[in-house]
Amino acid sequence: MTALSPSPEIAAPARRELPPSMVERMTLIMDAFAGRSTRLTLEDVARCTHLPRSTAHRILDQLVRLNWLEHTSFGYRLGQRALGLGGRDGSHGEIREAAAPLLHELQIKTGMVVHLAVLDGAQVFYLDKVGGRFATSVPSRVGGRAPAHCTALGKAILAWLEPEQVESRISGFISRMTNRTIGEMGTLHQELHRIRQRHGLAFERGECFPNIACVAGAIRGYEGPVASISLVGDTRTPLEKVAPLVIDAARQASLSLFPDLATPRRARLMMAVPDQTWSSATMNRLLETGQNGDWM
Template sequence: MTVTATAGGTPGNAPAPISMIERMTVILDAFDPQTPSLSLLDLAERTGLPRSTLHRILDQMIRLRWLTHSTGSYRLGLRTLELGGRAAGHSEIRDVVTPLLHELCRRTGLAGHLAVLDGREVVFLDKAGGRCAAQLPTGLGVRLPAHTTAVGKAILATLDPGLVDSAYRGPLPLSTPRTLRTAADLRHELARIRQRDGLALDNEETLSGIRCVAAPLRGGGPATAALSVCGNHQAVDFKELAPLVRDLAGEAQRALFSRLQQRRVG
């Protein structure tokens, strides 16, 4: 929602925000899908806060990851996206996706994962696939670097590129010789994923000998989660699995949206 400042410097007819929580809320509300990047002047006009006060609060919000700053503009930070994912309800996502994931694993004989983004890591919410899955060091609550995994890259590709650039700078931690090495490598990989309608590939980047294909669960904005199928690199054919994973993600997203709608109506 955009807050419009009056000539007197306060937004509309609303009283000027006094507490730090009120000021932070007004700042976060200044961003919207049409204007994801705002300058200091933009924020001053939209919030009605004095520039000196605003600059001090913005510095604190950047330090706490509510916002990110580059080349004279401010954007929403990773913390807002992390809270958005939690608000979607990890348990609810798992309840909806798990039956579909288990069915796909039964059909393909591969392992399946469901994960969400938390900072620069993915957290696994579920794992399926019997003997194949047992061979992988993943499971409920396990964390892995997002840039090495198919699920992580599938989610990162749905985020604003400026936000990803601010979170990833310089060399990246390596898990295998095939892991993406630099922020530029990641940027190019995410561009390719967007061209493939969100389908991501882990080509032995997390574990040698293991390949994964993933797709994000998303509505109109950033993905709340991603799911993948994984297996021995010789058994995972991207062209064969890509449509299956994409269709599963679409079905899961529709089922999740339907459940949320029913809950609102109820």
């Protein structure tokens, strides 16, 4: 009798690796955003995570609905919920890091006090202060606040917001700090219009604190202003001489935080971020000084 040869074992089909869990997929997507300034398209996210485009799109929509991400005309970015995990410092650390060398350079060049601030409701929140000999006489501190409508820092940011946004933030909080403070919304809107006409240069002389004068420019991102930089002196300081330095520092900080702003398409959508330092002659043509030396 012929022995039957044993039949070869049938190899079991390779076990198919299960796709990552929803939590793992969300983590892959969130890890793709390196920081506050990162902007990614749907295609960017799918490529970075190796997730199917449809899967990435579905999860991105969920993350946007839950405020972990925001969806803008430039793509996706970290939302307020993600930025808030690290507290106030978590959402502003990149701004401070980008601006720090520029603030020190401004202080060395001018000998004046330099401020960095963000808008927080109807107030500005001071992120940094670099002082010279005049620093102790300037009533500001890191972590402190001041009304946005009567500071150059605040007006520089407000000038690039929609009028409705300005109304929702400031209306109800506008009040006079000194006899030079803007006290009505109509007057504030006129001032913000003049700031835009000056390519974003904001001035104040004795509006927030008597005998203190400031010039400021906004650090702007893809969707609008994110912070502002100011130089501070007394009311006799010829701020027009240092104004170009402020605008140039704000521009450099913008490009450090948002490198893609240097591309022509982004620059157009940004509404004309100054692309070079202005000469004194150009600044003199841009600035309009009243007979009393006011910047109103």
